[in-house]
Amino acid sequence: MENQKYTSKGTSMNKHKVPKLATAIARRCQDIKISGLNILDYGGGKFDTATEYLAKFGLKNNIYDPYNRTPEENKAALSVISYDMVMMSNVLNVIAEPGVRNHIIHDAYNHLRIGGVLAIKVYEGNRSGIMTVSEKRGSCQLNKKTSDYIPEVIHVFGERQVTCEYLYGVKIIFATKGDE
Numbered sequence: 001m002e003n004q005k006y007t008s009k010g011t012s013m014n015k016h017k018v019p020k021l022a023t024a025i026a027r028r029c030q031d032i033k034i035s036g037l038n039i040l041d042y043g044g045g046k047f048d049t050a051t052e053y054l055a056k057f058g059l060k061n062n063i064y065d066p067y068n069r070t071p072e073e074n075k076a077a078l079s080v081i082s083y084d085m086v087m088m089s090n091v092l093n094v095i096a097e098p099g100v101r102n103h104i105i106h107d108a109y110n111h112l113r114i115g116g117v118l119a120i121k122v123y124e125g126n127r128s129g130i131m132t133v134s135e136k137r138g139s140c141q142l143n144k145k146t147s148d149y150i151p152e153v154i155h156v157f158g159e160r161q162v163t164c165e166y167l168y169g170v171k172i173i174f175a176t177k178g179d180e
Contacts, residue, residue, distance in 0.1 A: 002099045006133065006140040009067035021089040021121040022050040024170040026057040037084040040064060040077060042108055043091035050089070061087075082113040092149050093122040093142050096131060101149075105156045112177040120153065120173040122146050146171045 035058030044063035051061040064077035125143035157175040
């Protein structure tokens with residue numbers, strides 16, 4: 001895997017606010033009376049707000065973040081190979097390299113059980129498609145529309161397995177791991 005020029009370490013920002021993707025997933029699970037899901041929060045940052053929030057709904061959230069978690073935490077999160085769901089909240093939009101994004105989507109796929117779901121929310125920025133860089137934070141923002149990431153997800157999951165929809169006002173790409 002190629003290295004990331006911008007590590008995205010400085011983009012972990014939800015210390016006091018629950019990420020919108022986590023709230024949408026929790027509401028959906030509550031509406032359809034699902035609890036006990038085992039979730040991998042891929043690139044989940046350094047704060048536990050999503051984990052604490054999801055636990056209130058009976059959902060177990062495991063955070064993996066190579067830049068914001070200890071090696072032990074990351075090893076424990078990736079030791080599970082049969083997650084019900086993988087969440088990526090504002091992850092793909094801060095990774096400049098297509099090869100790294102492809103690797104991450106593949107890794108998410110590999111950690112899902114058959115029938116498991118990848119849920120991706122991206123911050124679209126100014127939607128120009130022109131990357132901006134913050135040298136101070138060592139980060140970038142791709143400013144791409146959510147729909148611009150769909151081909152990358154289809155490449156891994158297959159066209160019939162990928163949808164993009166609004167869930168409680170949050171635009172989310174969903175990809176289901178089918179039978180292999």
